[in-house]
Amino acid sequence: MDNTVYIPPIKIQGIKTKLVPLIREHIVLEPDSVWYEPFLGSGVVGFNVAPHHAVFSDINPHVINFYNQIKDGEITPKRVRAFLMQEGKSLERDDDDYYYIVRDRFNRSHDPLDFLFLNRACFNGMIRFNKNYEFNVPYGHKPYRFSKAYVTKIVNQVAHVEYLIKKNHWTFLCQPFQKTIAMASKGDFIYCDPPYIGRHVDYFDSWDVASEKQLHEALTKVQSNFMLSTWHHNDYRINDSIKELWPECFVITQNHFYHVGAKEKNRHPMVEALLTNYKTTGKINRAAVETGQMQITSWNTCL
Ligand SMILES: C[S@@+](CC[C@H](N)C(=O)[O-])C[C@H]1O[C@@H](n2cnc3c(N)ncnc32)[C@H](O)[C@@H]1O
Structure with a gap:
């Protein structure tokens, strides 16, 4: 194996x-x-x-939407590279101000590429939403996060999922x-x-006994x-x-x-x-x- x-x-x-x-x-x-x-x-x-x-x-609709867009060919490795390079430059320039601009933008438009950006630029790669279903994870304070090597790593991860989706019969449902x-x-x-009961969790939904x-x-x-x-x-x-x-x-x-x-x-x-x-x-x-x-x-x- x-x-x-x-x-x-x-x-x-x-x-x-x-x-x-x-x-x-x-x-x-x-x-x-x-x-x-x-x-x-x-x-x-x-x-x-x-x-x-x-x-x-x-x-969580954002996770499902992200993978469905890869399946539909809306999100491609090429598009991810261009997007993250461009957004990474803005983050380098405006630091936390830019992170919160994208966070507000995502909470209005729910763009899956913004979701990817936030997921990789936020604190500890967390996914957490408030009671109004707004993404509320703070900035990870890494303005140089989206180096060429880091972007390539994410692009390759997207390419691998794209390859698997094309090869198999997979359905993504929210x-x-x-x-x-x-x-x-x-x-x-x-x-x-x-989510684990009896432990602190902040997912899209809550979990109890x-x-x-x-x-x-x-x-x-x-x-x-x-x-x-x-x-x-x-x-x-x-x-x-x-x-x-x-x-x-x-x-x-x-x-x-x-x-x-x-x-x-x-x-x-x-x-x-x-x-x-x-x-x-x-x-x-x-x-x-x-x-x-x-x-x-x-x-x-x-x-
Ligand atoms: C522990 S995480 C799964 C982690 C995943 N196995 C991994 O390795 O990345 C739990 C997931 O359950 C989802 N979730 C929480 N409540 C749910 C519910 N009632 N129905 C479906 N999914 C739910 C959350 O959005 C979260 O993505």
Whole structure:
């Protein structure tokens, strides 16, 4: 298997880049299965799994719009280069003033290229909207952000997604997770990475115990195999919702460095969990188990 992990052009807090190899190892996907990913975020998981058939969705219209415009040929690598070079020059000249001009412009017009610019120029590559659905992440204070090399890196990321979209049958939908999960049938696969409950999150939508219960209900109504990403524990807390809301699931855990704090001292190692409704057949990385980086914590009964 190709172990390369491609980085998508959009960044988001909670991005699962480091979990892609583990996720890839434990999914069950036949050539004609449809991959359903109702919490797309950056797309790093699905784009690296690269299924032939997929339905990607998110409640955030800007993420979906961005990828749909690549699909429609509206956003091309060439256009991204020209746009970011030009906007980068203005940022270099007017610094934070320019960042906030683009932010206001985006909140009026919702241009997906402005979204890309903001996502790469804002603080920590975050995506956060206020209650009026306005993008409100402050400036990252890097006026020289869009160097030629950095722009080329983003252009290549767009080119890779464009290549995958052309090669496969992918649909991007802006809708709540319930609608996407209800589309799945037996033999399909659902990967869910909702915002984490019990942790500070600022996504397009909020997430609480009631949402997680609705997710559980939606997943138990369909006959597909599913995998859910969540957190297992950190130095201070254990995620009790695993036992309480997902008692029937198998749990695979892996240590993961979760970048939530701006300051090094606020960043705590986080043990991530993958919950599945099937006993995985993936090869276990023995080295990772021996060093404690990965643990199989329970093999319970399937749903
Ligand atoms: C943790 S992020 C997904 C990160 C993604 N797996 C990655 O690696 O980039 C959670 C996503 O769920 C979306 N979301 C939140 N509430 C939702 C809902 N009710 N229905 C669908 N998507 C939702 C957010 O907009 C966000 O993009």
